[in-house]
Amino acid sequence: MSGTIFDISKSGRSAKAQMPKGVNEKHNIPKNYLRKDKPLLPEVSELQVVRHYTNLSRKNFSIDTQFYPLGSCTMKYNPRGVHRLAFLEGFLNHHPLSLDENSQGFMACAYELQEILKVVTGMRGVSLTPMAGAQGEFAGVAMIRAYHELRGDTLRDEIIVPDAAHGTNPATAAQCGYKVIEIPTGPDGNVDIEALRKIAGPKTAGIMLTNPSTLGVFDQNIQEIAKTIHSVGGLLYYDGANLNAILGKVRPGDMGFDVMHINLHKTFATPHGGGGPGGGPVAVSERLVPFLPTPIVGKTETGFRWLTKEQCPQSIGRLSAFMGNAGIILRAYMYARLLGQEGMIRIAEYATLNANYLLTKLRKAGFTPAYPKRLASHEFIITLKNEARDLHINALDVAKRLLDYGFHAPTMYFPLLVPECLLIEPTETESKEVLDAFADTMIKILEEAKTNPELLKNAPHHLPVRRLDEVKAARELDLVYNPQLPSDV
Amino acid sequence: MSGTIFDISKSGRSAKAQMPKGVNEKHNIPKNYLRKDKPLLPEVSELQVVRHYTNLSRKNFSIDTQFYPLGSCTMKYNPRGVHRLAFLEGFLNHHPLSLDENSQGFMACAYELQEILKVVTGMRGVSLTPMAGAQGEFAGVAMIRAYHELRGDTLRDEIIVPDAAHGTNPATAAQCGYKVIEIPTGPDGNVDIEALRKIAGPKTAGIMLTNPSTLGVFDQNIQEIAKTIHSVGGLLYYDGANLNAILGKVRPGDMGFDVMHINLHKTFATPHGGGGPGGGPVAVSERLVPFLPTPIVGKTETGFRWLTKEQCPQSIGRLSAFMGNAGIILRAYMYARLLGQEGMIRIAEYATLNANYLLTKLRKAGFTPAYPKRLASHEFIITLKNEARDLHINALDVAKRLLDYGFHAPTMYFPLLVPECLLIEPTETESKEVLDAFADTMIKILEEAKTNPELLKNAPHHLPVRRLDEVKAARELDLVYNPQLPSDV
């Protein structure tokens, strides 16, 4: 029953209740402008569609069904009420080019979210338009560039990025035309401050950091780092992917950062949707406010209004045709309102509590923390390098075996500098019981690794498919269904 | 991970975003009226609830996920659009005791459904209020009783019911104070007309029939039956559970029936919800119109209005506090509108085509139809009495093995008169491909029965649980969770 939708397609079939009515074949279009063939789209009934995709969905792990401790991704509970309310027809049927006076409901939410984000980041200006973290990074680095350029400071062509950084950081810097200078991490998980001092200089446009870092530790030298970069005329970019670790506790603005993004689909609990959509608002300190991407919602006496190029002439411009992922903005706003001040403060506390609790349990059970002397932030790394050496099982095997037990695997092999690593982020919405069950399972798997390693090597056993051949996928590219080729129904 | 919700409950936990706010402990209620203990309800977080019930749902078979050929139950596609539109807030927030002038939207739909049901049943009056087929039966038999009583015809205390009838038929007759007279079925599946002639007489209040019957065949003598019953002064009740077989083709009113119910959750595709809700409107011929249960929607020049006791003094009364399963009425109305005339006519045709096609395939493969000389209606019976005798596997074993292959089992052991029977109803919304796959699976199971009967005996193998012990369940009653007893988490 797991063929593709094309395998159940049959010429002449359709979901009749969905067909437009009263359409004849009349049109004003010259013949050579017309399509002649029938595109390869499925021809199926409504029940077939519902059944096919319902059953497909059942092959996914998700927060709604499993513990999903995917490090760096903040897979916390996505409130259903928020999703439902974003589907109110007044929002859904709202055209992005409506008159401002017909858009006050949405704009009020967006405006208030801008204000909320200023408060929690300690920044002075916010633009909600970037559509994911990476686009927020792009906006941020573009603003850094615009800032230097406006000051005529045009020789700066380097962006410093730690070796632990997420791939989007160097990729973004490169997309903005910068050279990427990698900086190493010290044995304590902090940026090697000596190395930084050597690297930073007149060519430094800025540094991209996340703190706590993707190593799951808070860089205690952050003030020193800020001083170093600022003193050479560079700016600091904060990658907000880990904001959940400090929300309500510490503010990037106070750490000395000049610009940052916030991943709404992480910290603000908007559903990740199997790959997106996200939201990557950027927040900036005073000096970068003029460069914020547009549109931004402004407030006047008569109501809210869009600020665009005209009002923000130094803006780096527009990153989406309309207002970014407006529906995600709505959802993040609602989530913030459901939390309020108290709820917001608790996020970092309980996310951190859960991470340290799980780390403690795993350490006691014999797992090796990557940074044993450090407290965890909202996430932490264990390295299986010993197990790989002694038992010949690796992080991938453990990850796949976890799936068998109904747990989504942690992030594997990232950050790149820690060998055989698992980056584990429980988030604050998981209960002690779930963490205990996860720890027990990890212990069980470690036991299996000793007594029956094949169980791990061949995992998963109980999923819709066994371990998949990625090499074949890349070598013998099969990216679209070919009705001529046999399919495995 | 399959403990009950109580197994993950912990004192002091709650779904905070759902808690009413600003409540203090003030009240005007005397102390001895108050509850002192905390009721045994789960104390869990919102994520725990969503995850628990999402995962529970995944342990169900359903139309949205499987072929569900449950005979007599008409498990056809339930259009999602209909479900969604019934959730429009104007309908959802509508209090049943609203003024008529604030209820015109719902009433328009209900009124038009009454009219639609008259057209498709060939009856003269309709009341939508019964909340399922059985309550429709109750209303119908109560009307028969009221009819006889009003005419002073008070000696009639018998209702005739075929041995093939659904259990609700005799149960209803008994609930209305009637003696139930069972009448046998002939070898062709028709009611034994000779027996009927003998039984019918001055004590006969009426007969309850469904045609096509639950044996999956159309009783060809229906006109004769009607004549027989009417000639002794009795009335004919039509059990509309099988209306899908004849919708748009033959009308119960034309067959001579005086009163009937319609199972909206079968023929009109409203979702069965894992046990309900249903809808069991009653339709009647002219002479029973005064007795219809209330409320009914009437139409006046100024709009729709409720007709109750005052307007219908001879009514058998009210069967629900308000308007029955109003939301189901809405859904059935919408389904009817999506079908229109053409769609309605096609129902019986394609339901019958599918049943006969599947019957043919199974017969050719060696299965034994219960009524080999007859065409199937929208459903049909195969009997596994030969297999039970020769291979020692029974209908239950085959049913359970079907589950392993991802098909819901047909109705088993009903009607009671056919040994080792499976009552199979594919419905019109299933494709030829699905029927072919089902037939192939049945053939495979028959093969397994011969080569490896244990596979069937011990089935199911691939479901969340293996075969369940029903005897233990009834003997050692465990109907509520007891926190003191161990639970299998």
Added chain:
Amino acid sequence: MPFIPHTKEDTKAMLETIGVSSMADLFKEIPSALQTANLSNLAPQLNESELSRLMHERANLDNHLTCFIGAGAYQHHIPAAVWEVTSRGEFLTAYTPYQAEASQGTLQLLYEFQTMMAGLMALDVSNASLYDGASALAEAILMAARHERKAETHKVLLPRTIHPLYREVVKAIVGQHDHIELIEIDFDLKTGQTTLEKISGDRFTALVIPQPNFFGVLEDTDELTDWIHKKNGLAIAVVNPLAMSLLKPPGLWGEKGADIACGEGQPLGIPLAAGGPYYGFLCCRQDLVRQMPGRIVGRTVDAEGKQGFVLTLQAREQHIRRAKANSNICTNQGLLVTASTIYMSLMGPEGLRLTALASHQNTVFLQEKLSKLSGVNIIFNSPLFHELVIKIKQPVDEVIQKLAKFKIQAGFALQKYYPELGNCLLICVTETKTKEDIEFFTKKLKEVIDQPVTTRAET
């Protein structure tokens, strides 16, 4: 042909397999004289897009008045998760769980529901639902009569403080049983409570005890329960289940507790929805379980000893016992129970109690406001839950109509069912109403009743 997946070629091939040459041949056993259905009067077919437009228009007709009507159907906050999860195809489009192994989702949920309801009622067992509160009361009465096996006739006491529409339903259903006599008992015009004073006779099958009663008034359920137990009858509670998180539950009434509890499940996560689908619940003492109507789920084990759930005690039901069954009910209100179970899980004991308490406090707040209006009389002096009866000088129907112009649904007029309560209005305030809503109601009511009385013709 909406929803039919057959292509022309399919149809042809299938007819060929069957060995007939046309669709008509499939119906040849049906006397052709009967094949007369004419559907040409049906309204034209709509596609989903057109249907959506039509239904939006209609839904907007029944529009968004602030609802102060209660009278058996109550507007409460329903967490979005309730219907989001309930509407999953696997819950929504499954049948009654006849194949237990393929229905563990629904079955386990029902077992959890039974536990929650039994817990709320402080009784031993619960069934898996009946149609609605009114029909559940009828079934409870029939159950009591079955329990009293030896008696030839049964007298059941039915207070007038029970919802008048419930009483109509009980009459229609129980009325089919000639051996059961329903006796109405009156209430005290001062307290609004049921009074046993005028009852003569000694042998009663059951007394029905509402809590709160139809007027929102709290009954002295201990006294009523002990009274009927002294007469050797059963105490049948008919209660608002939400209120039971705050008020003494039936199982603890009086010395021995009520024997049966039933009622309307709607307040537990079910939208008003024009009156349904809701669901009736029914709980009882363990020794009455075999008299229960409706489905019951039990916990058992599978072939490997693992926990699982099945429909049990089916010998009470129509599909096994046929004419001798406890009831004819088959399809019940499973989906609503699904929603309610999720609702109760989300709210928990504390959420339910706070909801009940907030509703009570809002009603008391309204009571205080109204008691200061001249021309408004609070007529009962008993403790109340979340409903309130006022008496005014104007015809209530007119006042209701006038308030509707301000988008207020003011309440339920009692006169039709209680002639002695002329110009009386039953008002409900749940936790969904804000202070501002209540003040607006008070203000507008004052405006309306301060106007000179008009005749109906003018409105």
Added chain:
Amino acid sequence: MPFIPHTKEDTKAMLETIGVSSMADLFKEIPSALQTANLSNLAPQLNESELSRLMHERANLDNHLTCFIGAGAYQHHIPAAVWEVTSRGEFLTAYTPYQAEASQGTLQLLYEFQTMMAGLMALDVSNASLYDGASALAEAILMAARHERKAETHKVLLPRTIHPLYREVVKAIVGQHDHIELIEIDFDLKTGQTTLEKISGDRFTALVIPQPNFFGVLEDTDELTDWIHKKNGLAIAVVNPLAMSLLKPPGLWGEKGADIACGEGQPLGIPLAAGGPYYGFLCCRQDLVRQMPGRIVGRTVDAEGKQGFVLTLQAREQHIRRAKANSNICTNQGLLVTASTIYMSLMGPEGLRLTALASHQNTVFLQEKLSKLSGVNIIFNSPLFHELVIKIKQPVDEVIQKLAKFKIQAGFALQKYYPELGNCLLICVTETKTKEDIEFFTKKLKEVIDQPVTTRAET
């Protein structure tokens, strides 16, 4: 603490296990000088019930005008099943499918999506989405530049008939790359089509070709494609994907077909929703696949030889290639693609074509109506898809505001982005509009333009 499941006892026990005595201890590595967050300015916490009320009020502010605005976002019928299934927790709350075995649902769906998009575009391959149509165009241009590896600088021709907001986005994104020059080309004021006449120079990296263009006008895509191919540049199509069910798809343009096709996926089952989330799609010829940005899913086999799906060609992406990646994109618009895939499955080739055709016919119907109004000029004489430009005598902004009073959103004023198109209005009519809607629009437009011109101060 909404959404946090810890009881007091849990917290205590967990701190003990960790071996610290307070929450604050968990943050002790953070310099205390930094622990200064002050959130007291945040708006007060709401529960879901209060939030629901607030959001209903706000949603009602953005209310239900009949929408004749197109300009890149189009109102179409979306079958309810689309979002019902898309909103299932397993799709909604999964992450990017990094663990393929635990993500076969999403992965197979993406493979099906890629097939459908490639099919619609008549190109070989598709990625699994980009952010939106505008950023997809920017990525397509960067892709063309990467393809032309040897060149030091790249000239890309960007017609002014491309959506002006897309051009702004392209400038913001591609503008970061100093070696790419964007050259705008003009359109013919009579036809509304792109004209190549004034272009000088010979070496171009790519020509962007819209179909339909921003004015709703159909371009002669064959000619444009062949032209750029003759210059050895790539043809980048930016198209309305719905229109491709009716119009000649990019892969078949000219002699060799366009090389890259991109655009906005919104017309395929995504609600207007104030502008997003939508998604960008990107298809290309097989030999360009390694230049593609974004996720791509491939079909493979598992350890037992059974079909399965994985993310593939990851060496193009940031998490592997880092600074050398094709793009920095990571999170894309997966859920929207889920909806679109279900939408396309429900509509099928015929449903899409009929939707496109109905929209076209409705637009032509409006065109006919408007052409009869004095004071209204249909300014372009080319074939159109489902948008239409009219020129009136009144200031367009005023006319739009006046029509809004009749609950009509009249369209998009062109003047701001096209000074030469003063008083011009871009109107869109999709299949969702009835004959009556169109007639009402015409009538009200006539009324409004027949009024004497007012100054802005008055409105």
